[in-house]
Amino acid sequence: QQQVKQSPQSLIVQKGGISIINCAYENTAFDYFPWYQQFPGKGPALLIAIRPDVSEKKEGRFTISFNKSAKQFSLHIMDSQPGDSATYFCAASSRSGGFKTIFGAGTRLFVKA
Amino acid sequence: DADVTQTPRNRITKTGKRIMLECSQTKGHDRMYWYRQDPGLGLRLIYYSFDVKDINKGEISDGYSVSRQAQAKFSLSLESAIPNQTALYFCATSVTSNEQFFGPGTRLTVL
Numbered sequence: 262q263q264q265v266k267q268s269p270q271s272l273i274v275q276k277g278g279i280s281i282i283n284c285a286y287e288n289t290a291f292d293y294f295p296w297y298q299q300f301p302g303k304g305p306a307l308l309i310a311i312r313p314d315v316s317e318k319k320e321g322r323f324t325i326s327f328n329k330s331a332k333q334f335s336l337h338i339m340d341s342q343p344g345d346s347a348t349y350f351c352a353a354s355s356r357s358g359g360f361k362t363i364f365g366a367g368t369r370l371f372v373k374a
Numbered sequence: 375d376a377d378v379t380q381t382p383r384n385r386i387t388k389t390g391k392r393i394m395l396e397c398s399q400t401k402g403h404d405r406m407y408w409y410r411q412d413p414g415l416g417l418r419l420i421y422y423s424f425d426v427k428d429i430n431k432g433e434i435s436d437g438y439s440v441s442r443q444a445q446a447k448f449s450l451s452l453e454s455a456i457p458n459q460t461a462l463y464f465c466a467t468s469v470t471s472n473e474q475f476f477g478p479g480t481r482l483t484v485l
Contacts, residue, residue: 270414293472304378304464304476305417350416354472361432362474364409364417 265353267365274372280338282368284351287332291353295362296325296336299348308349309336341372377401378477380465386483393452395480397465406448407474408432408440411462420463423448455484 266285274280284294295310311318311325311334318325324337338345351365378399387393397406404425409417409432419432421440429440437459441449452459460483466474 267416295473302478304466304478306476307473310472361419361422366414366416 265351265363265365267351267368269368270366271369272371274338274341274370276341276343276372276374278341278372280336280341280345280370280372282336282349282351282370283333284335284365285331285333286353288353288355289332290355291363292356293354294325294327294334295352295354296323297350297352297364299350299367301347305350338370341370343372343374346370346372378465378467378475380463380477380480382480383478384481386485387455388485389456391455391484393455393482395450395452395463395465395482397448397450397477399446399465399467399475399477401467401475402445403467403469403475404445405468405470406442407466407468408438408448408450409464409466410434410459411464411479417464420450452482452484455482457484460484 268283296308297305298308299305309320309323311327313329316327322339327334349368352362354362381396407422408420411417418434420438423429423442426442439451463480465477468474
């Protein structure tokens, strides 16, 4: 299975709150799990990424939590700000899959001021 | 200047017309990709190219063709556009297939 399932489709969070977006995958050959952030009218841009040999990666207010046994990973945005309002895509790729990247369906995040 | 550029940014066309979307990059990357984005479906891979002589179909290549004219240029063609090809199209580049760098997108409407 090549799918990457992402939830929720949309999310509204108060300023200062924690935003959590979840993804699940089936293909155990995936070895790179990026998150992309897309603002309206722009192309997606890499936000943060993780490999399955670690369970967590943090960059500023953004943290990826990775559960290899459950085949799930999530993005946590701490102290969410209105400027974080964007669409977020999780993704996965593998060397054995020819390095093709499979994207989740996306989550539209709105942070209320 | 943008590293990955796409032209046109917006296009409205009619069913049956031939359309070409162009992508140019100044990043010097060998790998280039074409995706389409639809609400609720995320980004789906149409075609990808790992160098000028290498072209590969993605998951939704039917109705599309591509041309890799040079390392820096990768064009997507719709030979006979149909309404369900209305979407946002993105070109991307990469060195390996880890981080991809996306262009600003082309919004295509087929009437």
